[in-house]
Amino acid sequence: MTVTLTDETDLDAHSRPAVSVSKVVKQFGHGQDAVVALDGVDLTVTPGEFVCLLGASGCGKTTLLNLLARLDQPTSGTVTINTSRPAVMFQEPALMPWLTARRNVELPLRLAGMRAAPRRARASELLELVRLGGQGDKRPHELSGGMRQRVALARALASTGHAPDGSTDGVVPTGSAGGGATSGTPNGSGAPGRAQSTAVHRDGVRGRRAGAAPAGSGSGPARPGHDAGAAEVAAHRLLLMDEPFGALDAITRDVLQAELLRVWRATGTSVLFVTHDVREAVRLAQRVVLLSSRPGRVVQEWSSDGSETLVEEITDRLREVISSHARA
Numbered sequence: 001m002t003v004t005l006t007d008e009t010d011l012d013a014h015s016r017p018a019v020s021v022s023k024v025v026k027q028f029g030h031g032q033d034a035v036v037a038l039d040g041v042d043l044t045v046t047p048g049e050f051v052c053l054l055g056a057s058g059c060g061k062t063t064l065l066n067l068l069a070r071l072d073q074p075t076s077g078t079v080t081i082n083t084s085r086p087a088v089m090f091q092e093p094a095l096m097p098w099l100t101a102r103r104n105v106e107l108p109l110r111l112a113g114m115r116a117a118p119r120r121a122r123a124s125e126l127l128e129l130v131r132l133g134g135q136g137d138k139r140p141h142e143l144s145g146g147m148r149q150r151v152a153l154a155r156a157l158a159s160t161g162h163a164p165d166g167s168t169d170g171v172v173p174t175g176s177a178g179g180g181a182t183s184g185t186p187n188g189s190g191a192p193g194r195a196q197s198t199a200v201h202r203d204g205v206r207g208r209r210a211g212a213a214p215a216g217s218g219s220g221p222a223r224p225g226h227d228a229g230a231a232e233v234a235a236h237r238l239l240l241m242d243e244p245f246g247a248l249d250a251i252t253r254d255v256l257q258a259e260l261l262r263v264w265r266a267t268g269t270s271v272l273f274v275t276h277d278v279r280e281a282v283r284l285a286q287r288v289v290l291l292s293s294r295p296g297r298v299v300q301e302w303s304s305d306g307s308e309t310l311v312e313e314i315t316d317r318l319r320e321v322i323s324s325h326a327r328a
């Protein structure tokens with residue numbers, strides 16, 4: 001298995017996708033016990049784009065996110081990230097219980113080697129951004145579930161500060177950040193490679209391609225309205241979210257969805273958000289990508305206009321995908 005830096009570092013980061021997944025296959029195990037979780041997935045996320053990945057349970061959403069986060073490697077195909085090291089947010093906030101909210105947010109900055117004064121200033125800024133400015137000295141057990149997820153969001157944003165060109169968002173580069181490509185076999189040495197599959201069928205995006213729209217323009221539920229300076233840095237950032245609001249009650253979830261959109265608009269970070277919930281996907285995303293039931297591959301994608309009609313259309317398609325899998 002090889003991990004190589006992208007050879008496109010001389011190109012303008014804005015002209016390249018934040019994420020590019022090409023013909024990715026992921027197989028767990030071998031022989032009779034083999035599970036093919038992903039089979040020929042192609043996906044791109046443009047800088048600053050908000051994409052929701054939707055699919056039935058077990059279709060490989062988390063597997064794909066893990067590949068993007070470099071927690072695992074593809075069996076074959078290529079995963080290219082042209083951003084700083086992606087930040088990952090899960091259903092559980094996974095905060096350090098002995099640290100205050102502020103210290104939790106500071107942690108990735110400390111690990112990146114940032115000095116104390118700018119680290120504290122950055123943590124304060126991020127806590128303000130998630131509306132927890134007055135709660136920085138509290139420990140996780142003193143916060144509600146929704147507040148803990150906000151701390152996790154601030155911490156995730158703190159850990160996306162590296163830019164691939166070596167510039168920083170107040171963070172001292174450690175040399176480990178990075179844009180790069182992870183390739184599966186044939187170059188790799190991991191699980192035996194299945195033949196690379198090109199069996200990706202897309203019915204096509206309805207309307208304009210959401211990711212192609214300039215920030216702050218177009219229709220849809222939300223568009224980033226960040227300033228040019230913020231956009232310059234944020235174009236290098238990537239946030240991977242795996243059902244981050246799945247464990248919250250409906251009201252808190254609703255509030256946090258709005259908060260996430262506000263933070264996304266303010267920072268212009270590229271977001272890939274995994275959910276089971278069609279309504280959540282349509283509300284949040286510029287583009288909704290539907291994966292087939294296992295093995296996962298992209299079956300259809302929609303440019304989101306945030307409408308109830310679209311929720312119904314995607315729900316119908318999801319039902320079709322699930323029932324055709326059940327019949328197979």
Ligand SMILES: Nc1ncnc2c1ncn2[C@@H]1O[C@H](COP(=O)(O)OP(=O)(O)OP(=O)(O)O)[C@@H](O)[C@H]1O
Binds near residue numbers: 029037060064
């Ligand atoms: N480490 C592993 N070893 C073996 N099989 C695995 C492993 N990780 C995932 N799988 C299998 O790969 C398939 C895809 O799993 P994954 O967790 O990516 O699905 P998912 O779409 O995120 O599911 P859910 O929506 O229920 O969280 C499942 O059949 C799962 O059992």
